[in-house]
Amino acid sequence: MALRYILFDDITEQHLRGLIENKAAESLDIDYKRQTYGGKDSDRKEFLADVSSFANAGGGDIVIGMAEKEGVPIAIAPFTEDADKERRRLEQMARDGIEPRIIGLAVRIVPVSGGVVLVVRIPKSYNPPHRVAFQGAKRFYARSSGGRYEPNVEELRNLFLATPHLHERIRAFRMERIARILARETPVPLFTYRNRFFVLHVVPYSAFGMGQALVLEQAMHSLQFLAPLGSEFPSGQRFNFDGFIALTNPDKDAPAQRAYCQVFRSGAVENVAALDARSVISTQKLSVWVKDYASKHARALGKCGAAPPYAVLVSLLGMRGVRFGLYRSVMQEYTLPADRDHYHFAEGVFETLPRDDPEARAALRPTLHHMASLMGHAHSTIA
Numbered sequence: 001m002a003l004r005y006i007l008f009d010d011i012t013e014q015h016l017r018g019l020i021e022n023k024a025a026e027s028l029d030i031d032y033k034r035q036t037y038g039g040k041d042s043d044r045k046e047f048l049a050d051v052s053s054f055a056n057a058g059g060g061d062i063v064i065g066m067a068e069k070e071g072v073p074i075a076i077a078p079f080t081e082d083a084d085k086e087r088r089r090l091e092q093m094a095r096d097g098i099e100p101r102i103i104g105l106a107v108r109i110v111p112v113s114g115g116v117v118l119v120v121r122i123p124k125s126y127n128p129p130h131r132v133a134f135q136g137a138k139r140f141y142a143r144s145s146g147g148r149y150e151p152n153v154e155e156l157r158n159l160f161l162a163t164p165h166l167h168e169r170i171r172a173f174r175m176e177r178i179a180r181i182l183a184r185e186t187p188v189p190l191f192t193y194r195n196r197f198f199v200l201h202v203v204p205y206s207a208f209g210m211g212q213a214l215v216l217e218q219a220m221h222s223l224q225f226l227a228p229l230g231s232e233f234p235s236g237q238r239f240n241f242d243g244f245i246a247l248t249n250p251d252k253d254a255p256a257q258r259a260y261c262q263v264f265r266s267g268a269v270e271n272v273a274a275l276d277a278r279s280v281i282s283t284q285k286l287s288v289w290v291k292d293y294a295s296k297h298a299r300a301l302g303k304c305g306a307a308p309p310y311a312v313l314v315s316l317l318g319m320r321g322v323r324f325g326l327y328r329s330v331m332q333e334y335t336l337p338a339d340r341d342h343y344h345f346a347e348g349v350f351e352t353l354p355r356d357d358p359e360a361r362a363a364l365r366p367t368l369h370h371m372a373s374l375m376g377h378a379h380s381t382i383a
Contacts, residue, residue: 078115
């Protein structure tokens, strides 16, 4: 048993007592501390070393307020001081003492009998390696089942190379899926409209790790997932070989669909709509789709246990012969012709879950500005 497979906001005293009952020993992804880290420089260095070692490995939890013997939890030792103040202190230490900053680190206060337990959740990092930068010290730490250690040169080299390799895999996934869409190898048939498609991918970085797959039952009950582009709600949905799919037509034998939203078992989301481009394609409408659907999908992924960051990838396919305008009517505005068949826009990244519309627009700014170039503009009006 490990806490990392429990949604962070759902951790309760029962889960902590389950660690004791199951004798869940300290391991690669969990560490126990009877007392919180002190205020001395040596205590701060220990905290920073522990946190960075988790981030440079597979991520994990530090449980503060748990007595252990030889690494096995034996009793809850509640923290009885100002828990919110301590949470802020730990988060501040991590922000100030680790380079680069660890995205997604959080501290949860879990009420227990007699006080609280603090759970520090450190996600697996996708911009490693992280080093402790405190009082002139510049040291790297990694983690094994035996605890933290200082990696050798070869291990450090692998950590530095991890992020570029991950980005290459995400881009390869995108292009492989684009090739299948163009070859009409989609999960369901789409209306042709001269093979013109709008494609939105929202891909958790964790989709390319060895971590937990998405819990499909949870994802399927999240309405944010289930709306294909251009729809508020799905008309049909079902599990399929790749995960589950939401459709615009409830008839499972329908000859074609206007759009679909495929959620892969890995957590990657593919939302595809066929475009009727007999007049003008509205760049404003597509930009709003990107902002709205990408942020909804990201929030739903977070609820289902697929933590950020998420890459947002947008493509327009089969655009030769199309005209772009801010709106649909060719009579009301200036339009520009497409100068190529396929457009693959700059990637946006949600480093954290977007809490509101301004946060979503800020994270998607590279994508939205790139889309504005279809109308000869340098900047998007909604970014």
